Amino acid sequence: MSVWDALPHPIFGLAPMDGVTDAAFRRMVAAQGRPDVTFTEFTNVSDICRGPERLMSTLIYSEAERPIVAQLYGKDPALFYRAAQVVCELGFDGLDVNMGCPSKNVAASGSGAALIKTPDLAHAILRATKQGLDDWAEGQSIDGLGFKPSRLDCIRTMNTARTGSPVVPRRRLPLSIKTRLGFDCVVVERWVEHLLAVGPAAITVHGRTLEQMYRGAADWSAIAAAAKVARGTGTLILGNGDVHTLVDALRRVADSQVQGVLIGRGTLGAPWFFREKERAREAWRTQGDVTALPGWAWEPRVSIAQRMHIMVDHARQYEAIAGLERFSSMRKHLGWYCKGFPRAAAMRAKMFQVCSVRDVEAVVAEFCGEPCAT
């Protein structure tokens, strides 16, 4: 049984976001209200196979985040075959292939959402990835796959740091895909049918085309059409796009008949987003009609003091994992926490200058006093 088979329905998952859903943020989300499934930021298969060690940091995770799916992108099936086995060797619960990224530096090279234009290559990538997952499950060692000894050491060190053991138990990891409605027009039914031929455990459909990037509203009627194509195949369809609350998520599930939803931007500055997911699911089971629910139902009450505490804790996690040199990347998260309370804008401006946890604590003390008032 794969991790996808064991998830409750509807599934509420944390979407992958490059530069956002890093190890520190995911750790906060796991502590504040774990989603049903968590995705890493995407990692380039070429970086896994032959990049510098620091680029492996997107694959750092903690046991508390399980079930956790590693997302990969690229365009070379042979690299996917090898990278898939690294994902297995690192003990992830699943592997997701990115066929949805619209950004120039990914799609212009033929990866991400550009694969919608090259369906044969997309199939070759998925088959190679699946083969990698199967070969590893059947006992193939990554020692013979041409990785540098330092990369093998890095994998074992990452495992030891996480679990105390350099190796993980062997099992067959499920393959999933995250994609969009099309390249420059909506072709999602044909495209999903094409992907289904490879038998993925799940497909996440973001309700926009590559050309739309993040413009306009996500088209959930097109997501519903994708869900219809997949019905009865055994592949789960998750919808994605513009879901900002658990109520939004349930309404989208009701209308589109997807098996779950991934939430991305709705979690920014709100690692507690999933905290009340069981209550939402219970209402879904017992209530039937979710259209009458107020939009704020199941939004956790988080006092200003708690918000400050969580923000500082997040900064502490970030500094511990990424180090002071990269602390400036934490500033955007700090900005997202600074909203919805008096003088939030002024605090946000200060947060864009901090360089360490100590700076963050000083800003909090300046604005809130010690301890921070609720």
Ligand SMILES: Cc1cc2nc3c(=O)[nH]c(=O)nc-3n(C[C@H](O)[C@H](O)[C@H](O)COP(=O)(O)O)c2cc1C
């Ligand atoms: C900053 C940022 C980074 C993203 N990085 C990824 C990524 O690494 N992999 C991916 O599949 N999607 C990525 N996405 C897309 C999101 O997973 C999601 O599909 C999109 O934001 C729409 O969902 P939302 O409205 O819930 O945010 C990213 C989105 C944002 C805003």
